[in-house]
Amino acid sequence: MKSHLRRILSTAVALVVLLGGLLPVSAAGFSDVPTGAYYAEAVRWAVDRSITQGVTSTSFKPNGICSRAEAVTFLWRFDYMPHFGKDLSFTDVPSGSYYYDAVRWAADRSITAGVSKTKFAPNDPCTRGQIVTFLWNFMGKPKSGGSNRFQDVAAGRYYSQAVCWAAEKGITNGTTATTFSPDDPCTRAQIVTMLYRFNKLIPVKKLVVLDPGHQSKGNNEKEPVAPGSKEMKAKCSTGTYGPTSKLAEYELNLTVSFQLREALERRGYRVLMTRESHDVNLSNIQRAQFANKAGADIAIRIHANGAENSSVNGVVTVCMTKNNPNCKGIYARSRSLSDVLVKQICAKTGARSQGVWETDTMTGLNWSTVPVSIVEMGYMSNPTEDRNMATASYQKKIVNGICDGVDEYFAKNG
Ligand SMILES: [Zn+2]
Numbered sequence: 162m163k164s165h166l167r168r169i170l171s172t173a174v175a176l177v178v179l180l181g182g183l184l185p186v187s188a189a190g191f192s193d194v195p196t197g198a199y200y201a202e203a204v205r206w207a208v209d210r211s212i213t214q215g216v217t218s219t220s221f222k223p224n225g226i227c228s229r230a231e232a233v234t235f236l237w238r239f240d241y242m243p244h245f246g247k248d249l250s251f252t253d254v255p256s257g258s259y260y261y262d263a264v265r266w267a268a269d270r271s272i273t274a275g276v277s278k279t280k281f282a283p284n285d286p287c288t289r290g291q292i293v294t295f296l297w298n299f300m301g302k303p304k305s306g307g308s309n310r311f312q313d314v315a316a317g318r319y320y321s322q323a324v325c326w327a328a329e330k331g332i333t334n335g336t337t338a339t340t341f342s343p344d345d346p347c348t349r350a351q352i353v354t355m356l357y358r359f360n361k362l363i364p365v366k367k368l369v370v371l372d373p374g375h376q377s378k379g380n381n382e383k384e385p386v387a388p389g390s391k392e393m394k395a396k397c398s399t400g401t402y403g404p405t406s407k408l409a410e411y412e413l414n415l416t417v418s419f420q421l422r423e424a425l426e427r428r429g430y431r432v433l434m435t436r437e438s439h440d441v442n443l444s445n446i447q448r449a450q451f452a453n454k455a456g457a458d459i460a461i462r463i464h465a466n467g468a469e470n471s472s473v474n475g476v477v478t479v480c481m482t483k484n485n486p487n488c489k490g491i492y493a494r495s496r497s498l499s500d501v502l503v504k505q506i507c508a509k510t511g512a513r514s515q516g517v518w519e520t521d522t523m524t525g526l527n528w529s530t531v532p533v534s535i536v537e538m539g540y541m542s543n544p545t546e547d548r549n550m551a552t553a554s555y556q557k558k559i560v561n562g563i564c565d566g567v568d569e570y571f572a573k574n575g
Contacts, residue, residue: 191221198223200350203357212238212356213349223350230260230283232292232352233273236299237263239356241366243426245269251281258283272298290320290343292352293333296359297323305329311341318343332358366431367459367571370452372525373418374464374535375400375411377439384446387487387527394524396444401467403541406551410541411439413550414463417538420560421463428564433457449528457531459498459570461563465550466537474543475513478503479535481526482519494532494574501569502534506562510555512539512546532574536563 188194188201189208195201204221207213212235215221227235237243246265254264264281267273272295275281297303305322307329314324324341327333332355336342347355376397383393400410415436422432435451436443443451452460466477478499481488488495499517507514520526526533538559539546549555 189215189221190219191215192219194221194223198350200354203354204350206357206360207235207353210239213353221349223348225349226286226346227292227349227352228283229281229285229287229291230258230264231349232287232295232347233267234260234263235352235356236272236295237266239360240266240299241431243423245423245427249281250278251275252279254281254283267295270299286346287352288343289333289336289341289345289347289351290318290324292347292355293327293343294320294323296332296355297326300326300362311335311339313340314343327355330358330362332362366429368431368433368455368457369425369567370433370435370455370457370460370531371418371421372435372448372452372460372462373411373414374462375409375414376436376441376443377409377411378442380442380444382444384444384524386522386524390527394445396446397442401465401541403465403547403551405544405547406541408541408547408551410465410467413465413538413541415439417556417559418463420556421461421563424560424564425567428568430567445524446528449525449533452533453528453530459494459567460529460531460533461498461502461567462525462533462535464535464537466540467542468540469542471542471544474540474546475515476503476506476510476539477515477518477537479518479520479523479526479537480533481523482521485521485527487527488529491529491532495526495529495534497574498532498566498570499534501573502536502563502566505566505569506536506538506559509558509562509565510539510549 188196189205191204194204200223216225243266246262247269249265249268251264254261260283273281303326305326307325309316309321309325310328311324314321320343324343328335333341336345379399380396382396384396386392386394402409418434422434425432433455435448480495480499481492483492485492496517503514503517506512523535526535539550541547541550
C-alpha cells in the first residue's frame with residue numbers, strides 16, 4: 162500500500178514539473194495569449210482588475226473584434242462600475258442587457274452620445290477612432306500639445322483631437338509610424354492594451370467603504386468586542402426604530418447609504434458597501450474586516466440614534482480613544498474624519514452638533530485597521546428629527562454633508 166502511494170505521488174510530482182514547464186507559454190490562463198505578445202501584460206492586468214474574464218476560462222480571443230457595447234462595458238468596469246447614469250434615449254439598449262448600466266453611465270459622463278439621438282449601435286464594431294474618442298471624453302477632452310503624425314487622420318474629424326492626444330500620451334502608437342487606421346475595428350487585444358496604458362495616466366481612486374448599520378434580523382450570538390478581548394458583545398443588533406416615521410433604523414441606514422454611494426462616486430471616489438439588502442447576516446467584526454480586506458482608505462458606518470428622552474436631538478460621530486491599543490495607527494485619522502463629518506453634516510442640515518464621541522466599546526471600531534467613523538445621523542426617538550430623516554430632501558442634505566466631509570478629510574490627510 163505504501164509503495165503504491167509513493168508511486169502515485171512520484172507520478173503526481175512528475176506531472177507538476179511537466180506542467181510547470183509548460184504553463185509560462187501563455188498568460189493569465191488563456192491559451193491564446195502567448196507570454197511574449199505585446200498585449201500579454203495588459204491582459205493579465207485587465208483580468209486582475211476585473212475588466213475582462215476572457216470569452217471562456219481558457220480563451221481571451223485577442224483578435225476578436227470589440228463591439229461598441231463591449232468597449233463601453235470595459236471602460237465602465239475600468240472605472241469600478243459606478244452606480245449612476247442617465248435615462249437613455251437610445252432604443253437599441255435594452256434594460257437587462259449586460260451593457261445597459263455601462264451605457265447609462267457613459268451617456269451621463271458624456272463619454273458617448275451614441276451614433277444618433279436614438280441609436281447607440283451596441284453590436285457595431287468599435288472603431289479605433291471611436292475607442293480613442295471614448296478615452297479622450299473620459300478625461301474631459303484635454304487639449305493636445307502634440308502635432309498629428311498620421312496621414313489618415315484628417316483635421317476636423319470627430320476623432321482628430323482625441324487621436325493626437327492619445328498618441329502624445331503613448332496610449333496608441335498607430336498601426337504604422339504614419340497611419341492610425343481610425344476606421345478599422347478595434348480588436349480585444351488593442352482595447353485592453355489602450356486601457357492598460359491609459360490607466361497609467363489616471364490617479365488611483367480613493368476607496369470608501371460604507372457600512373449601512375444593522376440588518377432585518379439581529380444576531381445575538383456573541384463575538385469579542387476587540388481583538389484578544391474577553392469581553393463579548395452581540396454580533397449584530399437590529400438597531401433602533403422611528404415611532405414617527407415608522408422606519409426601522411436598518412432601513413433608513415441603507416436608504417441613505419445608496420444615495421451616498423452614488424454621490425461619492427460622482428465625486429470620483431470608489432465605493433464598496435458591506436450590504437445592499439436587509440436580509441444579510443453580518444457581524445460587526447465581519448463589517449470591519451470587509452473594509453480592512455478591501456484596503457479601504459476610510460470606512461464610514463452609517464447609523465441613526467435613539468434615546469429614552471425624546472427631546473434629545475443632534476448629530477454625533479464616534480471614533481476610538483487615542484489610548485485604544487488596537488487602533489494606534491488609525492486614531493489620528495479616525496478623529497480627523499469624525500471631526501469633519503459631524504461639522505459638515507451639521508452645516509448642511511442645520512442640526513445640532515453633539516461633536517465627536519470617543520469610546521473603545523464599539524466592536525466595529527476596535528477591529529478596524531483603516532481610518533473609520535460611525536455617523537449617527539440624528540435621533541429617531543426625536544419626532545422632528547425622525548420625520549426629517551425620512552424625507553428625501555433632508556437625506557440629500559446629510560449625503561451632501563458627508564461628501565463634503567470626505568472631500569475635506571482627503572484634502573487634509575492626502
Ligand atoms: Zn445603529
